Amino acid sequence: MCLAIPMKIMKKKGNTAVVSLGGVERTIDVSLVKGIKTGDYVIVHAGFAIQKLNKKEARETLKLFDKMKYGTYRKIQKS
Amino acid sequence: MEHIEKFRNPDYIKALVLQIHTVSKKIKKEVKLMEVCGTHTMAIARWGIRKMLPENVSLISGPGCPVCVTPNQFIDTAIEISKLGNVKIATFGDMYRVPSGKKSLEKQSANGAVVDIVYSPLDALKIAEKNPEKKIVFLAVGFETTSPLTAKVILYARNRKLKNFFVLSGHKLIPPAMVALVKDKTHHIDGFLCPGHVSAIIGSEPYRVFPNNYGVPCVISGFEVCDILQSILMLLEMICGKRKLSVEIQYTRCVLRYGNTVAQKIIAEVFNVVDVDWRGIGMIEQSGLAINRKFTEFDAFSNFKLDVKISSEAKSCICGQILKGLKTPLDCKLYRRLCTPESPIGPCMVSSEGTCAAYYNYER
Numbered sequence: 001m002c003l004a005i006p007m008k009i010m011k012k013k014g015n016t017a018v019v020s021l022g023g024v025e026r027t028i029d030v031s032l033v034k035g036i037k038t039g040d041y042v043i044v045h046a047g048f049a050i051q052k053l054n055k056k057e058a059r060e061t062l063k064l065f066d067k068m069k070y071g072t073y074r075k076i077q078k079s
Numbered sequence: 080m081e082h083i084e085k086f087r088n089p090d091y092i093k094a095l096v097l098q099i100h101t102v103s104k105k106i107k108k109e110v111k112l113m114e115v116c117g118t119h120t121m122a123i124a125r126w127g128i129r130k131m132l133p134e135n136v137s138l139i140s141g142p143g144c145p146v147c148v149t150p151n152q153f154i155d156t157a158i159e160i161s162k163l164g165n166v167k168i169a170t171f172g173d174m175y176r177v178p179s180g181k182k183s184l185e186k187q188s189a190n191g192a193v194v195d196i197v198y199s200p201l202d203a204l205k206i207a208e209k210n211p212e213k214k215i216v217f218l219a220v221g222f223e224t225t226s227p228l229t230a231k232v233i234l235y236a237r238n239r240k241l242k243n244f245f246v247l248s249g250h251k252l253i254p255p256a257m258v259a260l261v262k263d264k265t266h267h268i269d270g271f272l273c274p275g276h277v278s279a280i281i282g283s284e285p286y287r288v289f290p291n292n293y294g295v296p297c298v299i300s301g302f303e304v305c306d307i308l309q310s311i312l313m314l315l316e317m318i319c320g321k322r323k324l325s326v327e328i329q330y331t332r333c334v335l336r337y338g339n340t341v342a343q344k345i346i347a348e349v350f351n352v353v354d355v356d357w358r359g360i361g362m363i364e365q366s367g368l369a370i371n372r373k374f375t376e377f378d379a380f381s382n383f384k385l386d387v388k389i390s391s392e393a394k395s396c397i398c399g400q401i402l403k404g405l406k407t408p409l410d411c412k413l414y415r416r417l418c419t420p421e422s423p424i425g426p427c428m429v430s431s432e433g434t435c436a437a438y439y440n441y442e443r
């Protein structure tokens with residue numbers, strides 16, 4: 001019930017926007033999130049966008065995982 | 080999102096699990112981490128995260144499923160309203176099946192009650208606009224993720240001058256429930272995995288009391304397997320002293336320190352914070368949202384005068400203790416034998432986010 005998923009903004013008009021995920025399109029209300037643009041990813045919950053996704057932050061988290069992965073390889077090679 | 084697959088990368092999972100095992104060796108005690116979000120409960124079960132963890136680290140589920148913590152009184156009230164003439168109930172699907180004693184909305188609709196299952200509060204509003212001769216009552220349950228949506232819909236109803244739209248508010252707040260749990264001396268929680276989407280709305284500040292006043296670290300986590308593993312790692316690092324005991328955000332791609340202020344504003348405009356009952360936990364001070372007096376015309380509690388008899392809990396269902404993290408479904412005599420998702424006895428088996436359903440579906 002609480003489920004919320006990331007979807008991409010395809011078209012925005014006033015308080016509503018068409019979003020898509022894996023080819024499925026849906027119209028949602030975007031009045032709760034400021035400054036949404038076409039191409040943004042938003043978290044959608046029960047017909048509303050509740051927050052914008054920050055792509056830069058997503059990349060930073062993945063970079064950290066990458067670092068960890070190489071650290072692990074080195075440890076395994078050493079032992 | 081294009082990155083989602085990367086948050087499930089097996090190499091990352093391996094690296095994170097290895098780090099978790101390394102750090103946990105430095106902690107010479109049993110560590111209990113609690114998640115307070117049904118979507119986390121489901122993801123943990125689905126990805127088999129419990130089996131990846133070292134022996135001294137266990138994950139326990141808290142009161143994170145909104146349908147599960149909704150007390151019988153709310154369901155009984157909804158059922159009484161559904162018996163009145165000219166009323167249509169609009170509800171999320173999970174609520175429809177939750178038993179309250181021997182009753183449920185599902186059974187009631189077999190007896191003639193009109194119940195529509197909706198995906199969004201906006202759908203409930205649409206039904207009201209299309210059926211001006213009927214009274215539409217939306218059963219509003221959910222935490223901070225959902226309450227701004229209900230608030231918005233009430234504002235829309237006022238702008239559109241609807242006279243036939245009502246909301247039965249069962250909305251609840253997560254941080255006060257967490258406070259009730261850390262104060263409860265019957266068990267010990269070493270760290271909280273905080274809910275990502277509740278926090279998208281409220282931010283990280285409301286959790287500050289946990290490290291500051293109770294010495295319990297918090298990490299706000301995303302929902303992919305690597306998100307959860309990284310959050311567990313961060314908590315363990317705080318517990319062993321490698322990181323400062325604090326509130327940290329792992330789910331930085333979605334959660335800001337101060338959350339979604341637009342949503343917070345409309346919650347404050349439409350609702351008042353009140354004391355409410357939680358199934359299993361009992362009354363928690365300042366943990367629920369009631370519709371503000373300015374919006375009484377939309378408040379189902381004040382517009383329908385009812386005499387509600389509260390059903391007693393199903394005998395031997397231990398949902399209450401499961402919601403507090405004191406027991407697991409495996410401790411319940413009825414689990415899998417008499418209680419299954421097809422014929423649930425307690426709410427924790429009805430909602431897919433309920434701990435019993437998550438165990439049933441994934442942890443065999």
Ligand code: SF4
Pocket residue numbers: 395396397398401408411412413414415418419423424425426427428429435
């Ligand atoms: S398995 Fe069923 S009866 Fe047992 S605690 Fe869970 S919901 Fe209640």
